[in-house]
Amino acid sequence: MIExxxxxxxxxxxxxxFSLTVVTLIVEGRWSNNHKIAEVNAENESRCGSEVVKVIESCRQCTTFEMKSEQAYCVKTGYREKIQCGKQKDNIYKRSCKVDPWIEERKFWILELVTCIVGIGTYGIVRHRQGILDQLLMEKVNRQIAA
Structure with a gap:
């Protein structure tokens, strides 16, 4: 059929x-992040209450151990940060944090670029191989005609 x-x-x-894919990505990028970030912020505010929150360790990706043990702060976003509630040094907690959407978008476009490069490379190899096979076929036909 495709032939x-x-x-x-x-x-x-x-x-x-390709154009449908780009439109879908743009629409998804605009709509999907807003709901997740609002949920994470609401959950994080309840732990410290009205106390002053000091961020000790910035937002980082959870380790594989934390993900496998299903820590509450890693389940929603896969990222965590250390915070200190109030001025007491004993009130140190880890909480989930919002991921910058541009980081995730950058990772996605890198994946797309690598996939595109692999596809173009594979296409080049197939075209080269097809040229060799066509040349061998022409030589075979010429030998048959000559004989």
């Missing part, structure tokens, strides 16, 4: 799929 599609139709189909 009957012309090159022009294939290029148009690929461009259509």
């Amino acid at each position: 009957f599609c012309t090159r022009k139709r294939m290029v148009l189909a690929i461009l259509l799929l």
Whole structure:
């Protein structure tokens, strides 16, 4: 079935799929982050109450041990920060923190770039191999004609 599609139709189909993918990514990027960040902020405010919160360790990705042990602060976002409630040094807690959306978006675009490079490389290898096979076929046909 795909053999009957012309090159022009294939290029148009690929461009259509690519544009739909970009539109979907833009829409998802605008809508998805707002709800998750609001939930995390509401949960984090309840632990210290009205006390002053001092961030001791900035927002970092949870370790594999913390993720496997399903710590409450790592379950929602996968990121955590250390905070100190009030002025007492004993009131140190870990809480989930919001992830900057641009970091996640950057990781995604790096993945897309690597996938695109692998796809283009694979396409080049296939075209090269097809050229070799075509050349071998032409040599075989020429030998048969000559014989």
